[in-house]
Structure formats: C-alpha cells, structure tokens
Amino acid sequence: MREVVKTGLILFIFTLAAGLILGLVYSITSPQIANAELNFKLSSIKEVMTDPVTGELLIPQKDIPKTLEELNQKVFMSDDSGVLYTSSRYGGKVHSPAYLFTSRDGKKIYVLEGSAIGYGGSVVCVAAFVKEEDGFKLNALRVTSYSQETPGLGAKIGEKEVMERFYPVPPEALEKGLKVNKDAGVVPVEDPEKMKYLREHEGVIQTSDIMTGATLTPRAVVNTINTMYEFLRGEVNE
Numbered sequence: 001m002r003e004v005v006k007t008g009l010i011l012f013i014f015t016l017a018a019g020l021i022l023g024l025v026y027s028i029t030s031p032q033i034a035n036a037e038l039n040f041k042l043s044s045i046k047e048v049m050t051d052p053v054t055g056e057l058l059i060p061q062k063d064i065p066k067t068l069e070e071l072n073q074k075v076f077m078s079d080d081s082g083v084l085y086t087s088s089r090y091g092g093k094v095h096s097p098a099y100l101f102t103s104r105d106g107k108k109i110y111v112l113e114g115s116a117i118g119y120g121g122s123v124v125c126v127a128a129f130v131k132e133e134d135g136f137k138l139n140a141l142r143v144t145s146y147s148q149e150t151p152g153l154g155a156k157i158g159e160k161e162v163m164e165r166f167y168p169v170p171p172e173a174l175e176k177g178l179k180v181n182k183d184a185g186v187v188p189v190e191d192p193e194k195m196k197y198l199r200e201h202e203g204v205i206q207t208s209d210i211m212t213g214a215t216l217t218p219r220a221v222v223n224t225i226n227t228m229y230e231f232l233r234g235e236v237n238e
Contacts, residue, residue: 038068040144041126045071045111048128048140049101052168058103058130058139076100076110077235085231092116092220092227095124107131109139110236112228118220120148123157125224127167129232135171136232138225146217154217156210165195166205166221173203174229178222181206182215 042065049058057064065071077084078097085094092114099111108131115122124145129136143163149155156162169178181188181204188209189195198204207218 038071042066042071044126044142044144045099045128047142048111048126049109050140052140052164058109058128059101060104063101071099074099074101074111085227085235087223087227087230090116090223090226090230092223094228094231103130110136110232112231113144114224114228114231115145116220116223116227117216118146118149118157119154119214119216120150123149123217123220123224125221127225127228129228132171135175136229137171138167138169138174138229140167141221141225143221149217150214153211153214156214157217157221162207162210162218165199165207165210166225168200169203169225170200173200174225176203177226178203178205180204180208180215180218180222182208183219 046057046064049064050056051058065074075097076099080096082096083093084096084098087093093116095113095115098113101109101111103109110129110131111126112129113124113126115124117123122145123143125141125143127141128139130139141163143157146155146157149157166178181198184202184204186198186202186204186206188206189198190209195206198206205218205222208215211218
C-alpha cells in the first residue's frame, strides 16, 4: 500500500511540474505567437490593397493599420461564430470580421478573409474588393494558408507567380463567376495578354500550365473569390 501511495505521489509531482512548465512556456510564447499572427495579417491586408499594376497603395499610408486597435477600427461586419457567410453554390466561407477602407479617390474597399476546401483541407485567402460604379472589382489576393496541400503540386498556390494569375478581376468577369481553365474547358495559352483577356472578360483563371496535376487547390481559390463576391453582392448595403 505504501509503495502505491509513493508511486502515486511521484506521478503527481511529475504531472504538476510538467503542467507548470507548459503553462510557463505558453505564457511566454503566446504573446509572441499572437503578435506574429497579427503582423502577418496586417502585411496581407497591405499587400491586397496595393495596385497590382502601379505598385502603389490604394489608400494613404497613414491609414494602413499598424496595431490591433487600429485594425479593429476598420471592422464593418463581424459575427461571434467566426463566419459571416457560407455559399451553398460554391461551398466557400467568408470569415469574420470583414474590414472597410476608403481609397485615395473616395472609393470603398472591402477586405475579406475566406476559405474553401482544397485537396487536403481549407485553403484560406485574403482579398480586397473595390466598389466601382458597375460593381465590385477584385484588386488583389493573397493565399495565406494552404499547409495541407500537396508539396510541389497544390502547395504551389502560395507562390507569387501563381497568386498573380487570379487578379485583378473587373465586375464583368466576377459577375459570370470565376473558373480555372481546366473546369472551363479552355486549353492553356502562352500569351500573357490572352491570359489577361480570359481572366478579365470570361472569368477564366489559367493555372493548369504552372500547377500541372493540381486542380482542387486553385479551384478552392476561385470558389473562395466567388463566395466573397456573392457575399458582397447580397449582404453589403450600398
């Protein structure tokens, strides 16, 4: 009986010590992790609000949030569930919160985070949409999470060259609904101007030439964009 009590006491001490150590490590690292996540989010927001043609910010530099408090001032819609909208058509989600900025020329810019299912799990994107007279224009997009996609295939979605295939997109093409070229039955083209025409007029995003064998991941990105656009068209009061 005494040995049982002794063993139990030893195990209790070890468990208590391990718990205290884990708690100490968490208390030290959690602020650093939270700060890194915030900085990544802020850099993503700044990136998608940069004109992909001129390289200039759409909003004044002073209006770029630098802290969580400044970012929270830009929230225009939020939900405690963490999801603002789910598309039954595209299977994507718009995450909470969503942000609203004003461009240098007075246009509204909506910055959204959303996701759709790729090959291995959720593919998460941040995108900026500019409210134009004829609808919403996708200015730029950044894929922020794709860790479960296949290395060398779907994971290439995080490469700058690949992400740039998805934007900018005018209201005309967004209204038609975006598709990757494989789903649209469009064979790859080599001419960059032709790619641009297909994206901006037909809503066709060419990825099959640089993501050979990967269809589900780029499809998740277009489904996310389509979901975001559907959300803006139906949920944002203008």
